[in-house]
Amino acid sequence: MSESLFRAAILARSGWAVAGLLVTSFAFAQSTVTRAVNEQVAAEQAAQQTQGRINQLDDETRQAVAEYRATIQETASLRRYNAQLEQTLKSQLEEMQTIQKQVVEIETTAREIVPFMQKMLATLEEFVKLDMPFLPDERARRIADLKDMMARADVSIAEKFRRIVEAYQVEMEYGRTLETYQGKIGEKTVDVLRAGRVSLMYQTLDGAxxxxxxxxKKQWVKDNGYGDAIKAGLKIARKQAAPDLLTVPVSAPKEAK
Known part of the structure; x- marks a missing residue:
């Protein structure tokens, strides 16, 4: 073989070797790049997953914080409500104690005032008996009604006391008024004239x-000497004449014993 052909053969072999080396190097480089790309993609996916987890944990943390704050506010509200409820219960207990005390006082007062009212009623009845005999039926009926009322359980003590005091007031008013009404003296129907509690007079309907x-004497006495005065008094009591001075029979005052 000539030297030229030998060199050409060597060059050819060298070219193929270089080409093979280049192919091998390219394949290796391509594999390296692919692996690097895959690793980068995997890293990015892992980063995305990690970020998603972080975001999820962040949302859960925010929700937990919000729930915690809501719980704190609810706890504070419950504490304020419990404090207010405790104060209300305390006030109600104090009010109950006051009411119980008042009930005891009322029961004690009731035990004391009932005998007192009975005594007032007995005194009023005795007073009417000893007083001048005017409006006998009306006054007797008032006393009887009060006695019946005292035995009734459906009438409060306050109402019983009010009615008795009212009866006293009526009796007091008799002493300040001039009044006439028709009544009976024996078998005679007469006009009765009451001048306060100073004098009690009568006149027959015909004026005779x-x-x-x-x-x-605790009895009716006939005395026609007061006929004109009684007639004038009857007109005044009936609003048929203007008020005027009257001459009326008055019992002589007695010396107090």
Whole structure:
């Protein structure tokens, strides 16, 4: 073989070797790049997953914080409500104690005032019996009604006391008024004239007989000498004449014992 052909053969072999080396190097480089790309993609996916987890944990943390704050606010609200409820219960307990005390006082007062009212009623009845005999039916009926009322359980103590005091007031008013009404003296129907509790007089309907109640004798006394005065008093009591001075029979005052 000539030297030229030998060199050409060597060059050819060298070219193929270089080409093979280049192919091998390219394949290796391509594999390296692919592996690097895959690793980068995997890293990015892992980063995305990690970020997603972080975001999820962040949302859960925010929710937990919000729930914690809501719980704190609810706890504070419950504490305020419990404190207010405790104060209300304390006030109610104090009110209950006050009411119980008042009930005891009322029961004690009731035990004391009932005998007192009975005594007032007995005194009023005795007073009416000893007083001038005017409006006998009306006054007796008032006393009887009060006695019946005292035995009734459906009438409060306050109402019973009010009615008795009212009866006293009516009796007091009799001492300040001029009044006339028709009544009976024996078999005679007469006009009765009451001048306060100073004098109690009568006159028959025809004006033929007049008289007055004698406090000392406890009886009616005929005395026509007061006929004109009684007639004038009857007109005043009936609003048929203007008020005027009247001459009426008055019992002499007694010395107090």
């Amino acid at each position: 007989e007049s008289g007055y109640w004698d406090v000392e």
